[in-house]
Amino acid sequence: MPGQAVESQVILVVGGGIAGITAAVEAAETGYDVVLLEKTASLGGRVAQLNRYFPKLCHPTCGLEINFQRLRGNARIKVFTMATLAGLSGARGRYKASVAVSPRHVNANCTACGDCAKASQTQVPNPFNYGMDKVSAAYLPHPMAYPMRYVVAPQVIGTPEADAIRAACKYGAIDLDEQPKTFELAVGAVIWAVGWQPYDAGKIQSYGYGRVANVITNVEMERLASPGGPTQGRIVRLSDGREAKRVALIQCAGSRDYNHLAYCSRICCLGSLKHAAYLREQYADAQVDIYYIDIRAHDKLESFYRKIKADPQVRFIKSKPASISAGENSDPILHGEDTLTRELYDRPYDLIVLATGMEPSAHGVTPALKLSTDDYGFVVPEIDEEAGIFAAGVAAGPLDVSMSVQSATAATLRAIRAVRTNGAAAHKGQA
Amino acid sequence: MRTIAAAPAGSRTYDLNFARWVYQNVDGGDRLSLCMQCGMCSGSCPIGTAMDHGPRKLFMMIRAGMKEAVLTSDTIWNCTQCYNCVVRCPRQIPVTNILQGLATVAVREGYAPEQPTAKFAKAFWFSVKHFGRTDERLVTAFFYFSFGLVEGIKRGLANLPIALRMIKAGRMHLGAPHRAKGAADLRAIIAKAEEIEKRERAQGAQQ
Structure with a gap:
């Protein structure tokens, strides 16, 4: 589509695992505005759930910490947790993305002091430990959570326990009335880094x-x-x-x-x-x-x-x-x-x-986002180039962490090219 | 027209073309080349300990061209066709069908004269072909006497008390064998099928 106008240079990254985080920080450090969406309450994805990396047996917390520092210090990145892509319309350079956010019931005043957890009696299965143990209904997603902020489980909302949780917070961080909301964003390209789930x-x-x-x-x-x-x-x-x-x-x-x-x-x-x-x-x-x-x-x-x-x-x-x-x-x-x-x-x-x-995650796939997938549900990376949609990490195929990071960097470069140029010819690198 | 290729000629013991022949001529054999030797079939087999090789090893022997060792193996005869291996095979190889196809070849090419399972299959087929149904007395008698006259009488006498108790309990009747309606038509159908098979095999042998 030669002559296609780029109206927004914002890069939308869907998925806050290692691939999404890498794509977001690398695009932002190159000078592009990034919106990063994460379905769960914290960034880190499957990597945060690993004990050690192979082959050196070092701890993933180390690499995550470095990346969280890069995120925290970069004003170009806007992170939304508990957020999914509800719809996408338009074309490369001028997409309208619709983002759906589930209520966390804890606002930015949270200092992660843990008083709310002490006020909660209900125990809910802990998704971070694959349900092998339980956590209080007011919980921190995991010790390395980003943002470092508690969550109130929907199971207790509307009960007297929720009121006790709110009363226990010294900082007025509990918002029991928070409702699911949807908002729209103008973006130029999308990096699809939704990752995987264990079979x-x-x-x-x-x-x-x-x-x-x-x-x-x-x-x-x-x-x-x-x-x-x-x-x-x-x-x-x-x-x-x-x-x-x-x-x-x-x-x-x-x-x-x-x-x-x-x-x-x-x-x-x-x-x-x-x-x-x-x-x-x-x-x-x-x-x-x-x-x-x-x-x-x-x-x-x-x-x-x-x-x-x-x-x-x-x-x-x-x-x-x-x-x-x-x-x-x-x-x-x-x-x-x-x-x-x-x-x-x-x-x-x-x-x-x-x-x-590894099974590709189906999370947040909407009819609006038509991705070319292979027989197994992995996104074929090259096919949607013209549309300005790029797959990174395990969304594109089974990869280990280091290969996911490489894949994310490659997707970032493609996304930058997609929002920089105004025509297909230039996009292909012939300008 | 479809033709059935003859079993590969050459050595009866070792034949480099045997694997290719099995791939092309045994039912389900076309998937056999996908076998990755994982052991799921042999491990899943409920009577695996009663087999000399088990399906996985047998498939490797096919690839190695060990024609005689494959066709005289008891693995192809002891398979009870429970289909456990077929359900679990990660490559979706119809193991059971292949073993059955190999058994057919083994009989046709004269590799399995003393196999009791083969004798039983022949007894079963005799009853079905002539009466359209299995008659327990007919099948057992045919099976016992296929070991010879003396052995047949011995086996028959050994099982006489069971037969008498079955008659007493009404589980075995006296008189003419069970016969299906239209058994004559079935015989005609089978005769025609045998004629076609014979013709196709003759054409296959010429090619």
Whole structure:
């Protein structure tokens, strides 16, 4: 569309995970105004829920802290949490974005002192720990929350408990009358960084997730190992609190499977190698068995695989396990065939961890935002260039954190090009 | 017109073209090349311990051209067709159908003369072909005597008390075998199908 006028140079970033945050700060630091929308009450996304990064086993809180500093100090970025994109109309350079904001019931006066949480009796499942524990109805999303501000759960609104919560706040930060609202924004380009969700392990019927005790997923393992998790970082069984020392890690639980996710989710092999490291660090006598089809530790991550493989207490068993059943003392029993020896095994474990894959998030997709997706729901990055809509991070495909950041930087460059130029020819770089 | 290719000629024990032949001629074989040797099928098999190789290993043996070892394997005969592996296979390979197709080839090419399951299948087919239904006495008698006259009498006598109790309980009747309505028509249909199959195989052999 040559001659198309750019009326707004604002870049709208949808999704406040590592890709969205990266895109927002990089666009803003280059001199563009950015609006960042996040569905939940805090930025950070799935990265905030990780205990450590592979392969160096450093803590994601560190990288998040740096990024939050960059956000906080940049006047060009406007962040809206609990906000989704409700609609988008127009074209590149002149979009009207409609943003829907859910009530947090806590305003900017909040100092995160925690008095409201003390006044609350109702306990709600903690989404940050995947529901493995509960939090007060007035809660801080997580210790690294950005903005550092409490939330009042909708469950208590309209009850006397809500009034008690309001009364407990010394700063007048509780606003029980806050209503959902919608507002419009003029933007020039959109970066779609809505990320992923763990594949629902309950759908892998024969693995018994949700039915057999002590079968958990890899994302739950991250929370178990995290100091902010339900067990303060001790890797124990939720059924009886016993230390989990004999542990099976099951690769491709729902990935590379036409009945579930047909693609390789790319991060789970490294994730499980990391889990083996957590267990060996915590228990000197831990015995970890990794069940795999192929270990996909690509390029630079191969050395991490070799390091874990050198540990005699970590066994690598080439087998896609067939099923899990409940055994004595709440020990789950793993059944399958070792494909190198043809041994049919039935092995009890303290804990079985399913390395579930990444499913693209469907969050906030509106008919107004017509994205070109592949068979699996990931956005094909190039197709919507002309429209000024760019996918970043896992919205575009299964990626690890460092690749998500690279993808976000690439999307930012494309978005800047889209709002800088007035015609398709110039946009293609021929001007 | 469709033709059925003959089983690959050459060595009866080892044949490099065997995998390709299975891909093209065994029902469901076209998906076999997708097998990634994960072990889900063999691990899921409820009678896996009663199989010499199990489906996963058998599929690798097909790729390796181990024709005789595959076609004489008890894996293809001990499959109970519960379809557990088919439901769970991450590559959606119809494992059961392939094993059944291999069993057919094994019989046709004379690889499975002593397989009891093959004998039973023949007994079953005899009853269905001639009467349109399975008659328990007919199927059992045919099956027992397929091991030889003496063995047949031995097996029959060993099971006589069970048969008598079944008759007493009204679970087995005396008299003419069960017969379906239109059994003669069914015989004609089967005869025609056999004629077509024979013709197609003859054409396949020429090619």
